[in-house]
Amino acid sequence: RVNNLQGYAPICLGLEDFYTRRLYLRIQDCFGRPIASAPDAWFDVVERYSNDYNKTLKRTKNKSRCLNLGSYNYLGFAASDEYCTPRVIKSLKRFSPSTCSARVDGGTTTLHTELEESVANFVRKPSAIVLGMGYVTNSAILPVLIGKGGLIISDSLNHNSIVNGARGSGATVRVFQHNTPLHLEKVLREQIAEGQPRTHRPWKKIIVIVEGIYSMEGELCKLPEIVAICKKYKAYVYLDEAHSIGAVGKSGRGVCELLGVDTADVDIMMGTFTKSFGSCGGYIAGSKELIQYLKYSCPAHLYATSISPPAAQQIISAIKVILGEDGTSRGAEKLAQIRENSNFFRSELQKMGFEVLGDNDSPVMPIMLYNPAKIPAFSRGCLMQKVAVVTVAFPATPLLLARARICISAAHTKEDLVKALEVISEVGDLVGIKYFPAEPAKL
Ligand code: PMP
Numbered sequence: 161r162v163n164n165l166q167g168y169a170p171i172c173l174g175l176e177d178f179y180t181r182r183l184y185l186r187i188q189d190c191f192g193r194p195i196a197s198a199p200d201a202w203f204d205v206v207e208r209y210s211n212d213y214n215k216t217l218k219r220t221k222n223k224s225r226c227l228n229l230g231s232y233n234y235l236g237f238a239a240s241d242e243y244c245t246p247r248v249i250k251s252l253k254r255f256s257p258s259t260c261s262a263r264v265d266g267g268t269t270t271l272h273t274e275l276e277e278s279v280a281n282f283v284r285k286p287s288a289i290v291l292g293m294g295y296v297t298n299s300a301i302l303p304v305l306i307g308k309g310g311l312i313i314s315d316s317l318n319h320n321s322i323v324n325g326a327r328g329s330g331a332t333v334r335v336f337q338h339n340t341p342l343h344l345e346k347v348l349r350e351q352i353a354e355g356q357p358r359t360h361r362p363w364k365k366i367i368v369i370v371e372g373i374y375s376m377e378g379e380l381c382k383l384p385e386i387v388a389i390c391k392k393y394k395a396y397v398y399l400d401e402a403h404s405i406g407a408v409g410k411s412g413r414g415v416c417e418l419l420g421v422d423t424a425d426v427d428i429m430m431g432t433f434t435k436s437f438g439s440c441g442g443y444i445a446g447s448k449e450l451i452q453y454l455k456y457s458c459p460a461h462l463y464a465t466s467i468s469p470p471a472a473q474q475i476i477s478a479i480k481v482i483l484g485e486d487g488t489s490r491g492a493e494k495l496a497q498i499r500e501n502s503n504f505f506r507s508e509l510q511k512m513g514f515e516v517l518g519d520n521d522s523p524v525m526p527i528m529l530y531n532p533a534k535i536p537a538f539s540r541g542c543l544m545q546k547v548a549v550v551t552v553a554f555p556a557t558p559l560l561l562a563r564a565r566i567c568i569s570a571a572h573t574k575e576d577l578v579k580a581l582e583v584i585s586e587v588g589d590l591v592g593i594k595y596f597p598a599e600p601a602k603l
Contacts, residue, residue: 206548213239213571217548226543227576229566230550234407234523235494236571237438237478243486244438244477248470255469263455267466275472276443282479283405283413283431284423285445289454292467294402294432297442299325300460302367304453305398305428306331311363313347313395315339315370317377322369322400332363338377341385344368348393366395367428372404372415376557376565378518378525380404383415387425396427406436408521412482412495418521436482439474441467498523498570505568505577512585513594517563525566526552527584527593532562534591539564541587547580 207218213236261267280288302325310331317338337343401414409417433439482491502523515528532553553562
């Protein structure tokens with residue numbers, strides 16, 4: 161008897177044996193935990209090997225050590241780092257793990273002001289505000305930026321934190337087809353008459369929200385086209401760079417740098433520190449006036465405890481390494497490595513016949529499984545050969561667009577990637593997800 165609270169779990173149950181052609185009896189509860197015996201398909205609880213750049217993880221259940229292809233640790237900073245770690249330890253001793261205060265009530269240390277200056281300088285904007293959590297940065301800032309009488313036009317695949325922020329703002333929300341500038345223009349044209357000054361439009365303000373790299377698609381935002389359309393229709397651009405800041409661009413400054421967009425044309429730049437910087441928290445960068453307004457009116461700034469000082473120090477230090485201000489070329493090497501690793505892995509997967517979403521240079525690589533029933537078999541097959549991948553299904557994706565989402569890190573070595581490719585290829589054959597003919601091996 162299976163308790164169905166998760167919706168898609170029983171579908172997986174019914175069909176996975178058909179695809180693997182193995183007679184595993186797998187009965188799972190509503191959270192996907194196995195009840196009857198079968199090799200485990202999930203890595204729910206893990207231990208970290210924090211001294212190896214988080215590129216492997218240990219499953220607490222059977223203690224096996226797996227290659228980690230699921231972490232957002234794009235630059236390998238989620239680890240003990242020769243520059244960052246001593247400084248983080250020092251900040252822990254000096255400032256303690258928490259300020260136990262909101263920013264305006266004594267929770268602002270010198271680290272907090274240094275962090276905001278450092279972030280503003282890094283993303284090339286006059287000013288920045290930092291909050292303790294990336295998710296909250298979107299969901300709490302949007303209602304401060306816009307409300308009733310305003311219009312949000314959001315990419316159809318924007319992250320849940322944006323969706324919730326937009327809903328909570330009280331503004332009217334329209335959605336445009338994912339990363340399709342032509343459709344964005346159609347939606348904008350429907351809403352306003354071209355060329356009218358801002359004050360004569362039916363909306364108090366219009367904000368268009370996009371992401372730099374889409375976390376479930378691995379795709380780069382068509383930012384130049386979107387910025388041009390927003391200029392034409394006088395709409396503000398809000399860019400979430402959670403997955404692109406630090407990960408792409410010549411000096412790691414994200415999609416604006418990569419795609420040649422002037423940051424002056426992006427009104428609100430948002431990002432998180434949980435990926436490339438190996439820390440936690442989120443930021444909004446923009447004009448001095450905008451940031452000052454947010455600091456005086458955002459409840460998550462006024463009433464929430466400020467970001468943990470050691471986390472702030474980690475970000476400050478990681479930015480220094482990325483920009484070469486630690487006196488080494490490690491930052492540039494990490495950026496070159498993540499690009500090389502990502503492009504190598506993507507092209508090898510494609511040659512094998514997998515359908516891989518996303519663009520070159522993006523470290524996010526979804527391998528399409530389509531049928532959610534294939535998820536446990538794929539995940540388990542990889543885990544049994546000590547490769548940990550994250551699989552994603554409804555409701556995070558449309559029901560029949562299930563996928564395995566690989567995240568590549570600068571910390572992965574060529575040997576790691578070659579091993580992972582061998583495993584994924586073998587399991588891909590077993591599960592039947594090579595939808596294209598493989599490229600003949602070159603003699
Ligand atoms: N925005 C996007 C696009 C994300 O993918 C995520 C989470 N991965 C967030 C915001 C929330 O960030 P955090 O996990 O740092 O809270």
